Amino acid sequence: MILKKDAENSFEAVSKGQPKPRLTAGQQSLLDTLQHQPQPLSAQALYGVMRRQQPIGLATIYRALETLKLLGLVQHRVTLTGETLYSAVEHDHHYLTCLQCGVSVPLETCPVQELAAQLQGTSSFRIYYHTLEFFGVCEGCEG
Amino acid sequence: MILKKDAENSFEAVSKGQPKPRLTAGQQSLLDTLQHQPQPLSAQALYGVMRRQQPIGLATIYRALETLKLLGLVQHRVTLTGETLYSAVEHDHHYLTCLQCGVSVPLETCPVQELAAQLQGTSSFRIYYHTLEFFGVCEGCEG
DNA sequence: TTGCAATATGATAATGATTATCATTCCAAT
DNA sequence: ATTGGAATGATAATCATTATCATATTGCAA
Numbered sequence A, B: 001m002i003l004k005k006d007a008e009n010s011f012e013a014v015s016k017g018q019p020k021p022r023l024t025a026g027q028q029s030l031l032d033t034l035q036h037q038p039q040p041l042s043a044q045a046l047y048g049v050m051r052r053q054q055p056i057g058l059a060t061i062y063r064a065l066e067t068l069k070l071l072g073l074v075q076h077r078v079t080l081t082g083e084t085l086y087s088a089v090e091h092d093h094h095y096l097t098c099l100q101c102g103v104s105v106p107l108e109t110c111p112v113q114e115l116a117a118q119l120q121g122t123s124s125f126r127i128y129y130h131t132l133e134f135f136g137v138c139e140g141c142e143g
Numbered sequence C: 001t002t003g004c005a006a007t008a009t010g011a012t013a014a015t016g017a018t019t020a021t022c023a024t025t026c027c028a029a030t
Numbered sequence D: 001a002t003t004g005g006a007a008t009g010a011t012a013a014t015c016a017t018t019a020t021c022a023t024a025t026t027g028c029a030a
Helices: A024-036 A044-050 A057-068 A113-122 B026-035 B043-053 B059-068 B113-122
Strands: A074-078 A083-089 A095-098 A105-108 A126-137 B076-077 B083-090 B095-098 B104-106 B126-136
Touching: A024 A083, A024 B083, A044 A083, A057 A074, A074 A126, A074 B026, A105 B113, A113 A126, B026 B043, B026 B059, B026 B083, B043 B059, B043 B083, B059 B076, B076 B126, B113 B126
Parallel strands: A095 A126, B095 B126
Antiparallel strands: A074 A083, A095 A105, A126 B126, B076 B083, B095 B104
16 A cells, blocks of 8 residues: 655545545644654553643543554554554564564565555455564574 | 474474473463364463363463464464464464454465565574464445 | 472462543534 | 534553462482
8 A cells, every 4th residue: 555655634645435534633643643753652652752742641542543543544563562563554564573582673575565466356355554474583592 | 384283292393403392281282272273262262172171270371372482383463352362383374354343354375485484594583483464444344 | 219499380469551431622513 | 602423531440461479290310
């Protein structure tokens, strides 16, 4: 999925004849915040970041993330410790994670785009994003 | 990674000159149970299943799953509701999940094997398994 | 075989991220 | 301006997972 970078309302970029919900100020604000992060963030971390700018409740963060996820604007992945990390849907960010120490190394390549496109045609799903993660043991832990 | 199906001790199949820990009775039992499941199961579900055969504590299930994961014998994935599902590492099981209703459709193809092999060489990781998941909205929910 | 040390197990309490609740506030359309 | 519905905040509740700790089991050496 391709996302125009500086679209007024980012939703435009992915809506394809869908009903067009407007983002609330809070949701837009969260999306902006997320788009300026170099790393995926947990809801709690976002809470900390955003609260420095404006008063906002934790529950609102969770709800906004859920909404944005449903709109295909935000994607998630789950760490080994069970926290969910969120990021704006822009590029692919895939990881190689050590099951032992938990360190995650971002990957460059993503061979999944083609399959995604193919699935889009084959299945009856409208595909928003995907996760691809490798798990193993890193050199340091390989003892 | 290829796993001989009826190996005495399944660990043999993936150990490649590693220190060779023996599985405890409980761990082996859990692995057997998992290998006979057609679907990935949560720890709690495994607790329910295994308890019908023999007395076993929930904490033991979690510990055994962790151990087997570190040995490369068991893999995990996390559902939208936050529960972790475990399965024996045998085949690839990838999914297409609806963000709205949560339904998961298993996929057939897996284009990741080559990349995995490549990564094995490039990175300093010993790769055990990977997850590949697509998220979107299914036809029914596409309102 | 006996005894010791290390590891595994069970039961249960504690943790912590996420959700549900509910009263209040904001918005859009009448 | 008024009203109905959605959004928000604060907080309590939920629930999978972890930590704790006492007990049981195993591996190993004498």
